[in-house]
Amino acid sequence: MDLHKRYKKKVLNNTNTLREKETLELQWYFENVTLKTMPSVSHIQITDPDEYTITETTKYCDVILEDITNNDKKALDEKNMYTKISENIDVGCYIYFDSSFWLVIFKEHKTINDKKHFIVRRCNQFVNYKYKGEVYKIPVSIENLTMYSDGLADGVNISTEDAKRQIWYGNNPITRLLKVGTRVMLTHNTVFRITHINDFEFVGNETGSDGIIKALVLQTGILKKDDLENNIAYNDNSEIAQEDENLEIIGSDRIYVGSYKDYNINKSSILFELEDTPYAKLENINDNTCRVIISSNSNCIGKSITLIAKNNNEVVDRKKILIIS
Structure with missing residues (x-):
């Protein structure tokens, strides 16, 4: 055995650099000591990216939750959350803690990759959204933007209500159905219409989540x-x-290079296909869901692919998908 190999085995513990060795040691310490001894450790449910809410099958994780010192009512109660590097969590996921739903709103990009650090925000309301006969209960965090007015717009003869709110929620296949113009009820006697959607400011960039x-x-x-x-x-x-002709592919119209997205359609026995493309491949998950996997080659950034859904060998929908960085 040469001197270099002996050095790596004895000093670096078979790692390539001292930095890599110390990072692995910090990861081990966090997972095997910190997560087992800290009083702020919680065993809670956390959704995977693109899982729209917490259910009985949602995974459990050990995490550290810490209060943010300068918290106030404006922040709607936010907390720091630390998890293992290996946990499948990203911006836009939900956690269930202290009888409340919380939304992961920020991820810190750490210089030492020993653990993941997020900020979670408590959800203070639910939006019941009905889509094609099925009701989805979406946890949201709502901010009141009507702070310095009475919420009325005065016309020539009448005054109309124009109260404004800002709603935060995870970007997933269900919430992406909410478009500009969609109506939502925030209380039992007030209805609001979506006038603007900001889905580009807080974007996940690691596992295919859209933030x-x-x-x-x-x-x-x-x-x-x-x-x-x-x-x-x-x-x-x-x-x-009333007719199958109204079927449509549900899923994002953007995919990051080197990542994947799942798509589905509200009917069984669907066959998915990709138009001839060197930039992506297709995996069928079940009889109405597929996964589109994008190449890691940066040359495909800015290219578009087309996903086709067929039923009884007839095309029921096409979806154009843009590859982004």
């Missing part, structure tokens, strides 16, 4: 079809379509 969305909503009128009792606002896509 968080901040939607601006404006108060609007109540319709007869609004379900005030169950807190569900009516939209054009609330009810089940």
